[in-house]
Amino acid sequence: MTPKPVSDLARRLEHGLFTVTAEVTLPDSIEKKALVERAQMLEPYCDAINITDSTGAVPHFSNIAAASILIENDIEPIIQFSCRDRNRIAVQADVIGAYAIGVRNIFCVTGDGVQTGDHPEAKPVFDLDSVTLLTTINHLKTRGKFLSGRELDDKPNLYLGAAVNPFVPPFEERALRLLKKHKAGASFFQTQYCFDIERFKSFLDRLLGLTKGAPPPLLVGVGPLRSARFARWLRENVPGIDVPEHVIEKIEKYPRKEQQKAGVEACIEIVDAVKTLTGVAGIHVMAYNWEASVSEIVKATGLSKPERDN
Amino acid sequence: MNKIRAFESTYLFCLKILSGIIPVLGNKRPFMWFMVTSEKALKKPLFGCQMCGQCILHSTGMVCPMGCPKTLRNGPCGGVRSNGNCEIKPDMKCVWVRAWDNSTQMAVFSDSIKEIQPQLDHSLSGTSAWINDIGKKNDS
Ligand code: SF4
Numbered sequence: 001m002t003p004k005p006v007s008d009l010a011r012r013l014e015h016g017l018f019t020v021t022a023e024v025t026l027p028d029s030i031e032k033k034a035l036v037e038r039a040q041m042l043e044p045y046c047d048a049i050n051i052t053d054s055t056g057a058v059p060h061f062s063n064i065a066a067a068s069i070l071i072e073n074d075i076e077p078i079i080q081f082s083c084r085d086r087n088r089i090a091v092q093a094d095v096i097g098a099y100a101i102g103v104r105n106i107f108c109v110t111g112d113g114v115q116t117g118d119h120p121e122a123k124p125v126f127d128l129d130s131v132t133l134l135t136t137i138n139h140l141k142t143r144g145k146f147l148s149g150r151e152l153d154d155k156p157n158l159y160l161g162a163a164v165n166p167f168v169p170p171f172e173e174r175a176l177r178l179l180k181k182h183k184a185g186a187s188f189f190q191t192q193y194c195f196d197i198e199r200f201k202s203f204l205d206r207l208l209g210l211t212k213g214a215p216p217p218l219l220v221g222v223g224p225l226r227s228a229r230f231a232r233w234l235r236e237n238v239p240g241i242d243v244p245e246h247v248i249e250k251i252e253k254y255p256r257k258e259q260q261k262a263g264v265e266a267c268i269e270i271v272d273a274v275k276t277l278t279g280v281a282g283i284h285v286m287a288y289n290w291e292a293s294v295s296e297i298v299k300a301t302g303l304s305k306p307e308r309d310n
Numbered sequence: 311m312n313k314i315r316a317f318e319s320t321y322l323f324c325l326k327i328l329s330g331i332i333p334v335l336g337n338k339r340p341f342m343w344f345m346v347t348s349e350k351a352l353k354k355p356l357f358g359c360q361m362c363g364q365c366i367l368h369s370t371g372m373v374c375p376m377g378c379p380k381t382l383r384n385g386p387c388g389g390v391r392s393n394g395n396c397e398i399k400p401d402m403k404c405v406w407v408r409a410w411d412n413s414t415q416m417a418v419f420s421d422s423i424k425e426i427q428p429q430l431d432h433s434l435s436g437t438s439a440w441i442n443d444i445g446k447k448n449d450s
Contacts, residue, residue, distance in 0.1 A: 083380070088429065110387040113379060113398040124380070131384035132429040147429070165388035170410040176424055177385045184426055192388055239389030239397035 007104035008076050009048040010159040012282075013188050013217040018275070018308045019282030020298060021078060021190065021219060023050040025289045026061040032069050035061060039075050041291040045298040045305070048076040048105060050190075050284070056238070057084065057117025064098050071102045078161065079103050081137075082111025087127035088136055092146050095137050099156040107161040108133045108186065116239060131184045134162060138185030162186035164218075166203035167196055167242045175207040178216075188217040190284040195243045197273050204279050217281035220274045224293045225263035228252035264293050271301040314415045317372040322418065324440070332444040345438035363434030363442055369422035371412025378405040383427040386410075 005011035012019045022042045027034035042049055051066045067077040079098060081091065095106065110130040114122045128136060136147060137160060144155035162181040166174045178189055194200050200220065207215045225231040225243070228251045235243045251262045274280055283303070287293045298304055335341040346361075353359030353374075357367060360376040366383065367374060375383045379398040386406030389397030394407040413423040434442055 110380060110382065110389075112389060115398050116389075126380045126382070127432075128429055129380070129382040129384050130387075131426055135426065136429065163388055165390075168388065168390040168392060169394045169404070170386065170390075170407050173385065173406075173410045173423075180384065180424060180426060239391065240387075242392050 006157045006159045007048070009078065009105050010187070012047055016281070018303065019048075019217075019219060020046045020303055020308070021048050021050060021282065021284045022046040022291075022294050023052060023284070023286040023288075024066075025291070026052060026063075026066055028060065035066055035069055036073055038291050039070055039073065042294055043075050045295050045303075046285070047282075048078050050078045050080060050107065050286075053080045053082040053109070053111065054085065054117075055080075055082075055112070057112045057114045057119065057122075059119070064094060064101070064103070067098060067103050068101045076105070077103060078105040078107050080107045080109055081133060082109045083126050083128045083130060083133055084111030084114065084124055087125050088147060091128065091133065091136060092140060095140055095158075096152065096156060099158065104157070105159045105161065106137060107163070107190070108137065108181075109163045112239065130162060131180055134160060134181055134184035134186055141185070159187055160185050161188040161190065163192065164189050165192040165240050167192055167194070167199055168240055171199070171203070172206075174203055175210055178207060178218075179210060182216050186216070188219070188281070190219045191221040193221050193223050193241050193243075193286065194270060194274065195241075195247050197270060199242075200274060201277070204277060208279050213278070215279050218279060219282040219284040220271075220280055221284045221286060222267055222270055222274075222297070223286040223288065224260075224267040224290065224297065225251060226290070227256065227259040227263065231263075264296055267293075267297055268300045271297060271303070275301065275303070312415060314372055314412050315417060318368065318416050318418060321368050321372075325444075328440050329444055332441055333448050336441045336445050336448075342438060342441060345441055346436070349438055349440065361436050361439075362430060363437040363439050364430060365439035365443065366427055368416075368419045369413075369425060369427070370406075371409040371414075371416065371423065373405055373409040373412055375405060375409065381430070382406065383430060385423075 005014055024039050039049055051063045053063045054060050063079050067079045070077040108130050114120055114124045141156055141158045144152045164178045228248050231243045231248045234241050250266055251259050254262045271283055285294050357374040358377045359374055362376050390404045396402045396404045413420050
């Protein structure tokens, strides 16, 4: 008998169903309400919601607390763990605690350097890297033991994911890095924002070649740009995001007031271009502080829940 | 012969010699001191060695991964700039961009960059990587 999938995300990806995930912007609020409202805007359009881990090295609502609130509201979280703020002791403690409150999907990332955020004077941890973060959590998962060998009463049955960024150098290495993370325990992948379709295609070709046409489930990261100015700012200031000039020019053609709409349209075009490619298991929508745009993107690309399962 | 190949050959040569010596002298204090001192004296100026005690230079194109501001040992982060420079130090080439380029030039170890490196053991910081490495192989 094949084991039951550990989460709805795992079930969908294991059965090859096209999957939509989205990132919720964690509010700077001390109330649950602000988070719940944002997550509920996304929930009708996606299968699981990513909760970031103080992304951009800016402190935000705790990822584990946010996951617990989502679970209370019957929304499936994908909780991100970065290497920046936790050493191996904290990681292992948090993973078992998260499992106990019902978290099943854990997404491992390196994390942005503290210099990127609003507390550049902080001490960065980086005791682990994204690969050893995966091996550490996978060790808990498969052996039911801490790294020290101390045993847990059971094995936390988790579904592990990892990030891949095909859009920055060294380009040739990126597919290999994905496979390294797969070997380390990652079952699914989400990419950084895709604005460069050609670059993505060459990455995908290499990945398909290396895996004999059967890569692990890969969700393409997409998101709308608010304006041409914002796109330029993103490219200059957020490490790892590359917005090609032709994409910016397309938005810039419109007057300021209409650029928001043009940004959503550009995103829809990208989703349409990647959604049918062999090796693409779904999309991951990151609409920073702009949850309302997600419904528009999902509907316009024919990826609403009932439609996409038909 | 290029620089990377020369380093690689030197590594192989040292490996051969030290594999004979370390099992005999590896736990003798004066020898330990000699190894730590010479590793510091040679690897610091050549590779910016930080004496992590778990050298993997031959798996990373002879570029020390501890020079990465996030001390990543398993490949580049997602923040590399489009010109190949580091997310955190914009004027420095990303350590892993260099490591990737160099490792393709290696004769024996060009594929080692694909291997998963284990978590760093911080308790070995400041000790001799050669003794740790060969000693460990001997123990197992
Ligand atoms: S850009 Fe390269 S050198 Fe800089 S932190 Fe990332 S992996 Fe390390």
